[in-house]
Amino acid sequence: MAASTQTTFDSIRKDILQRNFKPIYLLMGEEAYFIDKLTEILTETVLTETEKDFNMQVFYGTDSDINNIISTARRFPMMAEHQLIIVKEAQQLDKLELMDIYAKHPMLSTVLVLNYKHGVADKRKAWVKHIDRIGIVFESKKLYDNQVPAFISSYFREKNIGIDDKSAQMLTDFVGNDLSKLLPELQKLEISLPDESKRITSDLIEKNVGISKEYNNFELLKAIIQKNVLSANRIVDYFGKNPKDNPTIVTLSVLFNYFSNLLECYWLPQKSEQAIMSALQIRSAYFARDYMLGLRNYPAQKVMEIISLLRMFDAKTKGIDNQSASPGELLKELVFRIMH
Template identity: 65%
Template sequence: MAAQSTKISFDSIKNDIINRRFKPIYLFMGDESYFIDELTELLSENVLSESEKDFNMLTFYGVDSDVNEIIASARRFPMMADYQLIIVKEAQNLDKFEVLDVYAKNPMLSTILVLSYKHGTVDKRKAVVKKIEKIGVVFESKKLYDNQMPGFITSYLKTKDIGIDIKSAQMLADFVGNDIGKLIPQLQKLEVSLPDDVAKRRITAEMIERNVGISKDYNNFELIKAVAKKDILTAAKIVDYFSRNSKENPIMATVAVLFNYFSNLLECFWLPRKDENSVMSALNIRSSFFVKDYMDGIRNYNANKVMEIISELRTVDAGSKGIDNISATHGELLKVLIYKIMH
């Protein structure tokens, strides 16, 4: 589900846990809390039965806990169970975290120690990390890139037997950016609105418009299509809608989507071949559905114009944050931006 740059992937750890192939120590760390929480919860659900949890499951919080107390607890034997489970939440706030290397040298095989370390990482050169890697699991949970979000949405829904078309997945991705914490509640909201019949459990653009509040016709996905085609009338309608509904369509999100598109488009101009397959390969695009906007962009823009657009996007981004902008509203900034892009 997640594209991580580590030897051990989220999916492989998940599979091992479900199949009860446990390790004595897990260190989950990184900037993306979602994957850390998912794996921690999975261990909580699979290591012990409900009746075993009363005597064999302990939860510590880093800010309130002493590392020596955690080690002492980890050295105890389980009671009428194969394992005891110790979860340390907010481990990034644990004083003297590196002292855990004393335990990692000789861990109890009947104890499963889970360290949930969020909003950062432990230096992988430290002895404690190297020792955990030898006998356990060290997993770095990284933020997904924006272009990975549609795939994540599709995979997440597939695990729940819910389908979604490419356009709808992109609409949601554009709406939340790469913030999975913001995405999941929206997906849950959509899931509740689906019928019980599995064959009909499919999310559409109309459902997103009804339940999430993103217009199926006036959104960043449709704006990119219009800009790529140089469809001035459609782009103007979308920008006007954004201006009248700025709370649901913040300019920062639109600028980010446009910046990502034109940065990728600029890369296309340096390709020896500019056919669909070459563009898909260079930009790591999996579906031909998304390459159409870049093929339109290659036809309607040139490299110099795209560089000017990227510069203008940076200026508007600064202006939307109040830099060198005395009185223009976000709606006015966006209208001027789109005009400059398309003329």
């Protein structure tokens, strides 16, 4: 998951749940989900519901005064071990650098949370350095595509719901790494689970998300890796007839990601599942086996040729050196040239 240079989402979450609180949390970055999630965990953990009445305050950067926030942070809690102060939209707070005054000598009974979204504070600034010294500075980054399946699995695991690797990858290929779009789909699946079931399946995804369990980028890539020409042609033909549900740009991205990673595998001293998992930072042997098979079916020279083809066809889908071929026709030609 997203991480700063010293901390990870999981390590911060673990410390909070063990009630190892820091006096200041600076939660910043482009991915709002991890900022909101850590703030939610702190809200649920630092204080009991009764204690929140007198010991929890929420400020908004757009209409709050830094001196008032600091003054509030210096108070002692009332009939509780801690007080919790959350500053939302902290990036909008005027004179935020004055936080350095408080960060030098924070109240250990106060848990101050600064939500600094859609950007990062300058880590060279004194106030950020002081927070980093005595508290937590966490940068919430957008997930890379190869991190999304693990995120999906983790999301459901926290809710005691299982999901297999194939289904997680299907969702990744369909939605991508934009968590604002992915989370509603995950919540939709959670709600759609039959009472007696605790597992997300490809059938459930097909019914509720709109991804065909047979005709999707995951199955196309699988057919290409296995050199199953019949299956690949059947999927490509389906894509051509349903272009709105299967945008070529997404398919090209999936193929480019796989073959770029496959090329990297050729330079590994040892071409084992464990070595591939380590080099590509994938957690599942299930996907490592796809690369093992790719190494057997596609020589390095062919892989380099495929990467060039993908770049060329990407340009063609954008109208470069292409006068009349439809996306479906282009994809059909591309897959033929990849597999022959």
